[in-house]
Ligand SMILES: [Zn+2]
Protein backbone atom coordinates (compact mmCIF):
# COMPACT_ATOMS: atom_id res chain seq x y z
CA UNK A 1 0.00 0.00 0.00
CA UNK A 2 2.78 2.42 0.91
CA UNK A 3 5.53 0.72 -1.04
CA UNK A 4 5.09 2.87 -4.13
CA UNK A 5 6.17 5.91 -2.08
CA UNK A 6 9.59 4.34 -1.68
CA UNK A 7 12.39 6.34 -3.26
CA UNK A 8 14.68 4.45 -5.59
CA UNK A 9 17.72 3.26 -3.64
CA UNK A 10 20.88 5.08 -4.74
CA UNK A 11 23.33 2.90 -6.64
CA UNK A 12 25.39 1.77 -3.70
CA UNK A 13 28.82 0.35 -3.16
CA UNK A 14 27.17 -2.02 -0.72
CA UNK A 15 24.30 -2.90 -3.06
CA UNK A 16 23.35 -5.92 -1.03
CA UNK A 17 22.96 -3.98 2.20
CA UNK A 18 20.63 -1.43 0.60
CA UNK A 19 18.14 -3.93 -0.82
CA UNK A 20 14.69 -3.40 0.62
CA UNK A 21 12.88 -6.74 0.99
CA UNK A 22 9.80 -6.83 -1.21
CA UNK A 23 6.62 -8.86 -1.13
CA UNK A 24 4.25 -9.81 1.65
CA UNK A 25 5.32 -11.45 4.91
CA UNK A 26 5.16 -15.21 5.30
CA UNK A 27 3.59 -16.75 8.41
CA UNK A 28 7.06 -17.68 9.68
CA UNK A 29 8.37 -14.15 9.09
CA UNK A 30 5.45 -12.70 11.03
CA UNK A 31 6.09 -15.01 13.97
CA UNK A 32 9.77 -14.12 13.86
CA UNK A 33 9.11 -10.36 13.69
CA UNK A 34 6.92 -10.53 16.80
CA UNK A 35 9.33 -12.62 18.89
CA UNK A 36 12.95 -12.24 17.74
CA UNK A 37 14.62 -9.77 20.09
CA UNK A 38 18.08 -9.54 18.51
CA UNK A 39 19.00 -5.91 18.00
CA UNK A 40 16.71 -4.70 20.78
CA UNK A 41 18.23 -3.38 24.00
CA UNK A 42 16.86 -4.50 27.33
CA UNK A 43 15.70 -1.57 29.43
CA UNK A 44 18.74 -0.29 31.35
CA UNK A 45 18.64 0.64 35.02
CA UNK A 46 16.83 3.99 35.22
CA UNK A 47 18.89 7.12 35.86
CA UNK A 48 17.88 9.51 38.63
CA UNK A 49 14.82 11.43 37.46
CA UNK A 50 13.86 8.89 34.77
CA UNK A 51 10.29 7.66 34.52
CA UNK A 52 10.99 4.24 36.04
CA UNK A 53 12.96 5.82 38.89
CA UNK A 54 9.81 7.79 39.77
CA UNK A 55 7.07 5.24 39.02
CA UNK A 56 7.25 1.54 39.81
CA UNK A 57 5.38 0.11 36.85
CA UNK A 58 4.57 -3.60 36.49
CA UNK A 59 4.48 -3.69 32.67
CA UNK A 60 1.72 -5.33 30.65
CA UNK A 61 1.84 -8.91 29.36
CA UNK A 62 0.26 -9.93 26.05
CA UNK A 63 -2.47 -11.82 27.97
CA UNK A 64 -3.18 -8.71 30.05
CA UNK A 65 -3.38 -6.66 26.88
CA UNK A 66 -6.01 -8.99 25.40
CA UNK A 67 -7.97 -9.08 28.66
CA UNK A 68 -8.11 -5.28 28.75
CA UNK A 69 -10.38 -5.35 25.66
CA UNK A 70 -8.50 -2.46 23.98
CA UNK A 71 -10.03 0.08 21.63
CA UNK A 72 -9.97 -1.30 18.07
CA UNK A 73 -10.76 0.10 14.69
CA UNK A 74 -13.66 -1.68 12.99
CA UNK A 75 -15.43 -1.29 9.64
CA UNK A 76 -17.11 2.10 9.63
CA UNK A 77 -14.94 3.33 12.49
CA UNK A 78 -11.45 3.07 11.09
CA UNK A 79 -10.14 6.60 10.60
CA UNK A 80 -7.45 8.21 12.72
CA UNK A 81 -8.72 11.78 12.84
CA UNK A 82 -6.62 14.82 13.73
CA UNK A 83 -7.87 18.14 15.04
CA UNK A 84 -5.46 21.08 14.81
CA UNK A 85 -6.21 23.70 17.47
CA UNK A 86 -4.89 27.27 17.20
CA UNK A 87 -2.26 28.61 14.84
CA UNK A 88 1.01 27.07 13.68
CA UNK A 89 4.02 28.70 12.08
CA UNK A 90 5.16 27.20 8.78
CA UNK A 91 7.79 24.98 10.40
CA UNK A 92 5.30 23.69 12.96
CA UNK A 93 2.65 23.05 10.33
CA UNK A 94 5.08 20.99 8.24
CA UNK A 95 6.03 18.91 11.30
CA UNK A 96 2.39 18.31 12.21
CA UNK A 97 1.49 17.30 8.64
CA UNK A 98 4.41 14.88 8.52
CA UNK A 99 3.40 13.47 11.91
CA UNK A 100 -0.13 12.78 10.74
CA UNK A 101 1.12 10.90 7.69
CA UNK A 102 3.57 9.00 9.90
CA UNK A 103 0.89 8.00 12.42
CA UNK A 104 -1.24 6.65 9.57
CA UNK A 105 1.56 4.30 8.53
CA UNK A 106 2.54 3.38 12.10
CA UNK A 107 -1.03 2.30 12.94
CA UNK A 108 -1.97 1.24 9.40
CA UNK A 109 -5.01 3.50 9.47
CA UNK A 110 -6.48 6.06 7.14
CA UNK A 111 -6.05 9.59 8.50
CA UNK A 112 -8.11 12.72 8.18
CA UNK A 113 -7.26 16.26 9.29
CA UNK A 114 -10.20 18.40 10.37
CA UNK A 115 -10.42 22.14 9.95
CA UNK A 116 -8.56 23.99 12.72
CA UNK A 117 -10.40 25.18 15.84
CA UNK A 118 -9.43 28.35 17.72
CA UNK A 119 -7.73 28.12 21.12
CA UNK A 120 -9.83 29.09 24.17
CA UNK A 121 -9.71 32.43 25.99
CA UNK A 122 -8.70 33.48 29.48
CA UNK A 123 -11.19 31.17 31.28
CA UNK A 124 -9.16 28.15 30.15
CA UNK A 125 -5.65 29.53 30.04
CA UNK A 126 -3.00 31.27 32.10
CA UNK A 127 0.18 33.29 31.53
CA UNK A 128 3.50 31.92 32.72
CA UNK A 129 6.89 33.62 32.70
CA UNK A 130 9.93 31.48 31.97
CA UNK A 131 13.50 32.51 32.60
CA UNK A 132 14.62 31.75 29.05
CA UNK A 133 12.21 34.09 27.22
CA UNK A 134 11.20 37.72 27.74
CA UNK A 135 7.51 37.41 26.85
CA UNK A 136 5.12 35.43 29.07
CA UNK A 137 3.83 32.18 27.53
CA UNK A 138 0.11 31.38 27.36
CA UNK A 139 -0.69 27.89 28.62
CA UNK A 140 -3.98 26.08 28.00
CA UNK A 141 -5.83 23.74 30.33
CA UNK A 142 -6.15 20.22 28.89
CA UNK A 143 -9.69 19.83 30.36
CA UNK A 144 -10.99 22.33 27.84
CA UNK A 145 -9.87 20.08 24.97
CA UNK A 146 -10.85 16.73 26.50
CA UNK A 147 -14.22 17.72 28.01
CA UNK A 148 -15.44 20.58 25.82
CA UNK A 149 -13.80 21.12 22.47
CA UNK A 150 -12.79 17.74 21.06
CA UNK A 151 -15.61 15.24 21.82
CA UNK A 152 -18.24 16.97 19.63
CA UNK A 153 -15.73 17.16 16.76
CA UNK A 154 -14.95 13.44 16.69
CA UNK A 155 -16.28 12.14 13.35
CA UNK A 156 -18.56 9.06 13.46
CA UNK A 157 -16.07 7.05 11.42
CA UNK A 158 -13.08 7.99 13.62
CA UNK A 159 -11.63 5.40 15.95
CA UNK A 160 -10.19 8.35 17.87
CA UNK A 161 -9.60 12.07 17.51
CA UNK A 162 -6.09 13.36 18.14
CA UNK A 163 -5.92 17.06 18.93
CA UNK A 164 -2.66 18.86 18.13
CA UNK A 165 -1.71 22.36 19.17
CA UNK A 166 1.33 24.64 19.19
CA UNK A 167 0.04 26.11 22.46
CA UNK A 168 1.70 24.98 25.68
CA UNK A 169 -0.53 22.82 27.92
CA UNK A 170 -1.12 22.22 31.63
CA UNK A 171 -3.39 19.60 33.21
CA UNK A 172 -4.18 21.39 36.50
CA UNK A 173 -3.03 24.51 38.35
CA UNK A 174 -0.34 22.72 40.39
CA UNK A 175 1.52 21.49 37.28
CA UNK A 176 4.12 23.38 35.29
CA UNK A 177 3.17 21.90 31.92
CA UNK A 178 2.27 18.67 30.17
CA UNK A 179 3.04 17.37 26.65
CA UNK A 180 -0.37 15.85 26.28
CA UNK A 181 -3.29 14.05 27.86
CA UNK A 182 -5.97 11.68 26.63
CA UNK A 183 -9.43 10.61 27.64
CA UNK A 184 -9.73 6.93 26.78
CA UNK A 185 -13.48 6.65 27.19
CA UNK A 186 -14.11 9.71 25.00
CA UNK A 187 -11.46 8.47 22.52
CA UNK A 188 -9.86 11.91 22.27
CA UNK A 189 -6.42 13.23 23.17
CA UNK A 190 -4.58 16.55 22.98
CA UNK A 191 -0.86 16.98 22.37
CA UNK A 192 1.35 20.03 22.23
CA UNK A 193 4.30 20.38 19.91
CA UNK A 194 5.30 23.74 21.46
CA UNK A 195 8.27 22.53 23.48
CA UNK A 196 9.70 20.46 20.61
CA UNK A 197 10.86 23.58 18.78
CA UNK A 198 13.93 25.72 19.52
CA UNK A 199 11.69 28.80 19.30
CA UNK A 200 9.99 27.87 22.59
CA UNK A 201 13.37 27.88 24.32
CA UNK A 202 14.31 31.28 22.85
CA UNK A 203 16.78 29.73 20.42
CA UNK A 204 17.30 29.89 16.68
CA UNK A 205 15.58 27.22 14.58
CA UNK A 206 18.08 25.30 12.36
CA UNK A 207 17.73 22.26 10.09
CA UNK A 208 19.02 20.14 13.00
CA UNK A 209 16.47 21.51 15.48
CA UNK A 210 13.69 21.03 12.92
CA UNK A 211 14.68 17.40 12.50
CA UNK A 212 14.75 17.01 16.28
CA UNK A 213 11.26 18.52 16.51
CA UNK A 214 10.02 16.10 13.86
CA UNK A 215 11.45 13.10 15.68
CA UNK A 216 9.96 14.28 18.98
CA UNK A 217 6.58 14.85 17.42
CA UNK A 218 6.60 11.38 15.78
CA UNK A 219 7.48 9.77 19.11
CA UNK A 220 4.92 11.63 21.18
CA UNK A 221 1.96 11.09 18.88
CA UNK A 222 2.51 7.36 18.28
CA UNK A 223 3.30 6.77 21.98
CA UNK A 224 0.13 8.52 23.14
CA UNK A 225 -2.04 7.06 20.40
CA UNK A 226 -0.57 3.66 21.32
CA UNK A 227 -2.08 4.18 24.79
CA UNK A 228 -5.42 4.90 23.12
CA UNK A 229 -5.14 1.44 21.53
CA UNK A 230 -4.58 -0.02 24.99
CA UNK A 231 -0.80 -0.53 24.88
CA UNK A 232 0.60 0.38 28.29
CA UNK A 233 4.13 1.43 29.15
CA UNK A 234 6.88 -0.96 28.18
CA UNK A 235 9.43 -1.80 30.88
CA UNK A 236 11.16 -4.65 29.07
CA UNK A 237 13.07 -3.12 26.14
CA UNK A 238 14.06 0.32 24.92
CA UNK A 239 10.90 1.08 22.99
CA UNK A 240 8.64 3.94 21.92
CA UNK A 241 6.17 2.77 24.57
CA UNK A 242 8.59 3.47 27.46
CA UNK A 243 7.33 6.07 29.91
CA UNK A 244 9.24 9.33 29.90
CA UNK A 245 9.64 12.09 32.45
CA UNK A 246 11.35 14.69 30.30
CA UNK A 247 12.28 15.69 26.77
CA UNK A 248 15.81 14.51 27.53
CA UNK A 249 14.56 11.04 28.45
CA UNK A 250 12.30 10.71 25.44
CA UNK A 251 15.09 12.00 23.15
CA UNK A 252 17.19 9.08 24.43
CA UNK A 253 14.51 6.49 23.55
CA UNK A 254 14.10 4.88 20.14
CA UNK A 255 11.43 5.33 17.50
CA UNK A 256 10.46 1.68 17.19
CA UNK A 257 8.36 -0.89 19.00
CA UNK A 258 10.01 -3.85 20.71
CA UNK A 259 8.66 -7.31 19.73
CA UNK A 260 6.16 -7.61 22.64
CA UNK A 261 4.70 -4.14 21.94
CA UNK A 262 4.62 -4.79 18.18
CA UNK A 263 2.76 -8.02 18.94
CA UNK A 264 0.06 -6.07 20.82
CA UNK A 265 -0.32 -3.53 18.04
CA UNK A 266 -0.34 -6.31 15.48
CA UNK A 267 -3.11 -8.30 17.18
CA UNK A 268 -5.10 -5.09 17.32
CA UNK A 269 -4.53 -3.96 13.74
CA UNK A 270 -3.53 -7.09 11.80
CA UNK A 271 -1.07 -5.43 9.37
CA UNK A 272 1.64 -7.07 7.28
CA UNK A 273 4.77 -6.28 9.35
CA UNK A 274 7.07 -6.02 6.32
CA UNK A 275 4.68 -3.72 4.51
CA UNK A 276 4.40 -1.53 7.62
CA UNK A 277 8.18 -1.32 7.91
CA UNK A 278 8.44 -0.46 4.18
CA UNK A 279 6.02 2.42 4.71
CA UNK A 280 7.94 3.67 7.76
CA UNK A 281 11.26 3.34 5.92
CA UNK A 282 9.95 5.47 3.06
CA UNK A 283 8.95 8.23 5.48
CA UNK A 284 12.21 8.09 7.45
CA UNK A 285 14.12 8.47 4.18
CA UNK A 286 11.84 11.23 2.94
CA UNK A 287 12.42 13.26 6.11
CA UNK A 288 16.12 12.48 6.57
CA UNK A 289 15.67 10.43 9.75
CA UNK A 290 18.72 8.38 8.88
CA UNK A 291 19.15 6.50 12.12
CA UNK A 292 15.54 5.28 12.02
CA UNK A 293 15.82 4.42 8.31
CA UNK A 294 18.91 2.31 8.93
CA UNK A 295 17.34 0.51 11.90
CA UNK A 296 14.16 -0.25 9.94
CA UNK A 297 16.00 -1.51 6.87
CA UNK A 298 18.18 -3.80 8.99
CA UNK A 299 15.15 -5.13 10.85
CA UNK A 300 13.36 -5.87 7.56
CA UNK A 301 16.41 -7.61 6.16
CA UNK A 302 16.70 -9.77 9.28
CA UNK A 303 13.02 -10.74 9.06
CA UNK A 304 13.43 -11.49 5.35
CA UNK A 305 16.16 -14.06 6.06
CA UNK A 306 13.41 -16.29 7.47
CA UNK A 307 11.73 -18.27 4.66
ZN1 LIG B 1 2.85 7.07 28.16
Ligand SMILES: [Zn+2]
Nearest residue numbers: 234239258261
Ligand atom coordinates in the same frame (compact mmCIF):
# COMPACT_ATOMS: atom_id res chain seq x y z
ZN1 LIG C 1 7.99 -2.25 24.08
